[in-house]
Amino acid sequence: MGDVLVQMEGVTKRFPGVNALDNCRFELRAGEVHALVGENGAGKSTLMKILAGVYKKDAGTIRLRGREVEIPSPRAAQHLGISIIHQELNLMPDLTVAQNIFIGRERRPGLPFILDERRINEQTRQLFETMNLRLDPRTKVGELAVAQQQMVEIAKALSFNAQVLIMDEPTAALTDSEIDDLFRLIGQLRERGVGIVHISHRLEELKRISDRVTVMRDGHYIDTVQTNEVSIERIISMMVGRTIFESAPEIPEGADPEVLLEVRGLRRGRSIKDVSFQLRRGEILGFAGLMGAGRTEVARAVFGADPVEAGQIFVRGASVQIHSPQDAVRHGIGYLSEDRKRFGLTIEQDVETNIALASFRKFLGSMGVVNKQAIRDTAERHVKGLAIKTPGVQQRVRNLSGGNQQKVVIGKWLTADTDILIFDEPTRGIDVGAKSEIYKLLNDLTRQGKAVIMISSELPEVLRLSHRIIVMCEGRITGELPGGSATQEQIMTYATQRT
Ligand SMILES: Nc1ncnc2c1ncn2[C@@H]1O[C@H](COP(=O)(O)OP(=O)(O)OP(=O)(O)O)[C@@H](O)[C@H]1O
Numbered sequence: 001m002g003d004v005l006v007q008m009e010g011v012t013k014r015f016p017g018v019n020a021l022d023n024c025r026f027e028l029r030a031g032e033v034h035a036l037v038g039e040n041g042a043g044k045s046t047l048m049k050i051l052a053g054v055y056k057k058d059a060g061t062i063r064l065r066g067r068e069v070e071i072p073s074p075r076a077a078q079h080l081g082i083s084i085i086h087q088e089l090n091l092m093p094d095l096t097v098a099q100n101i102f103i104g105r106e107r108r109p110g111l112p113f114i115l116d117e118r119r120i121n122e123q124t125r126q127l128f129e130t131m132n133l134r135l136d137p138r139t140k141v142g143e144l145a146v147a148q149q150q151m152v153e154i155a156k157a158l159s160f161n162a163q164v165l166i167m168d169e170p171t172a173a174l175t176d177s178e179i180d181d182l183f184r185l186i187g188q189l190r191e192r193g194v195g196i197v198h199i200s201h202r203l204e205e206l207k208r209i210s211d212r213v214t215v216m217r218d219g220h221y222i223d224t225v226q227t228n229e230v231s232i233e234r235i236i237s238m239m240v241g242r243t244i245f246e247s248a249p250e251i252p253e254g255a256d257p258e259v260l261l262e263v264r265g266l267r268r269g270r271s272i273k274d275v276s277f278q279l280r281r282g283e284i285l286g287f288a289g290l291m292g293a294g295r296t297e298v299a300r301a302v303f304g305a306d307p308v309e310a311g312q313i314f315v316r317g318a319s320v321q322i323h324s325p326q327d328a329v330r331h332g333i334g335y336l337s338e339d340r341k342r343f344g345l346t347i348e349q350d351v352e353t354n355i356a357l358a359s360f361r362k363f364l365g366s367m368g369v370v371n372k373q374a375i376r377d378t379a380e381r382h383v384k385g386l387a388i389k390t391p392g393v394q395q396r397v398r399n400l401s402g403g404n405q406q407k408v409v410i411g412k413w414l415t416a417d418t419d420i421l422i423f424d425e426p427t428r429g430i431d432v433g434a435k436s437e438i439y440k441l442l443n444d445l446t447r448q449g450k451a452v453i454m455i456s457s458e459l460p461e462v463l464r465l466s467h468r469i470i471v472m473c474e475g476r477i478t479g480e481l482p483g484g485s486a487t488q489e490q491i492m493t494y495a496t497q498r499t
């Protein structure tokens with residue numbers, strides 16, 4: 001590790017009703033990967049947004065190579081060589097990949113805002129080459145999967161030649177091989193003396209990649225330690241301030257024989273090829289596969305979010321027509337999307353509105369008047385039950401930390417009383433403590449007679465929770481395994497079974 005690049009001291013930040021940061025410190029050296037960890041809402045993103053000029057600190061100092069600096073805007077941060085990859089993607093869906101990377105930078109003299117298409121496409125292509133990324137710079141970002149968008153964000157940050165690179169959960173949506181590529185890239189940057197901040201809830205990752213770890217809890221700095229001198233258990237107990245007891249794998253009782261949902265012969269272009277399956281009452285059906293295997297596509301089609309070319313859907317044995325998410329909700333199907341910003345939440349609205357979003361009918365009184373008190377009570381119950389960190393149910397969802405936004409989506413579908421719930425990557429970005437809460441919740445739901453489809457890229461999670469596991473590859477179901485006895489190797493064999 002080299003010289004000290006960044007030194008933050010006494011950093012304090014308040015939002016209305018929230019002490020996000022209290023007297024926090026952070027140090028980053030040249031050529032180091034520094035992991036920043038803590039539970040949802042601990043203040044990680046806020047601290048790094050202050051360094052990246054997104055938020056103004058209330059108190060404290062920031063030194064860059066020993067010199068005190070003010071960082072009033074993201075642009076100022078970029079000039080100082082500080083780049084951030086945000087937790088929530090910030091790309092413009094209607095622009096191309098290259099335009100997104102270079103927007104606001106390449107200006108021809110006298111012609112502001114006009115991008116030299118050919119040049120930026122070429123520069124983007126070169127950038128992707130160093131990243132080992134196969135992606136056409138001319139593709140519209142809106143057409144990309146979440147993982148690919150994440151890679152574009154990373155490319156954008158790299159294109160600034162930053163000396164300080166902050167990555168706020170860059171791997172949350174990536175597959176293992178994409179993570180390998182990213183880590184190789186991080187290794188190269190580290191060699192070049194770049195200082196890298198890595199925020200992640202995947203704690204095994206930080207063992208692999210980081211030199212030091214800083215732990216935060218509830219807006220406070222806890223400690224900074226050398227990664228190779230500390231165990232994951234120790235990091236977790238610093239994060240939560242108590243020792244978490246990881247309960248043994250818990251697969252609920254056998255499912256009821258009643259089939260709640262049946263899908264027959266579902267087809268949609270190249271992404272869904274003749275998919276059929278049954279989901280029983282009280283069952284958690286895991287969907288495993290690599291990124292792009294078609295799992296999200298199946299979920300979206302069943303939920304009526306995308307049109308299909310063929311296929312029949314039966315709910316409780318009766319054939320149903322689902323042409324829109326409204327149809328799906330009416331038939332008792334809920335979908336917790338992997339992309340909470342695009343499909344799951346209206347982030348400018350408050351917590352209670354979002355929680356009531358899929359079930360307004362339920363809160364309509366006899367005169368057609370919305371029962372606000374009932375909404376408030378329900379929202380407050382879920383805030384408590386899911387331990388959503390917010391000053392109140394009237395806080396705008398935009399102001400919640402990433403993991404807490406995810407919990408609001410879960411609260412929304414719990415409110416909607418749907419019998420069939422599709423959870424797409426439900427624990428992405430969720431901290432260790434809250435993860436086991438969500439597992440418990442899924443089990444409780446099945447005990448109440450609901451049926452759950454759980455799409456997850458984390459194999460241990462699929463193995464731990466599912467009664468049965470369906471594995472997909474390239475739009476097809478390639479295998480089915482019993483949850484209790486399946487292994488990661490078996491899943492991977494099916495997941496890579498190309499035809
Ligand atoms: N713009 C804002 N307005 C109001 N409160 C905010 C704002 N940004 C963050 N907060 C609050 O500050 C606290 C810290 O949030 P932060 O996003 O830094 O957490 P985090 O550690 O990144 O969590 P996660 O792991 O869930 O992403 C939270 O209570 C959050 O609700």
Ligand SMILES: [Mg+2]
Pocket residue numbers: 044045046087168401402403
């Ligand atoms: Mg965050």
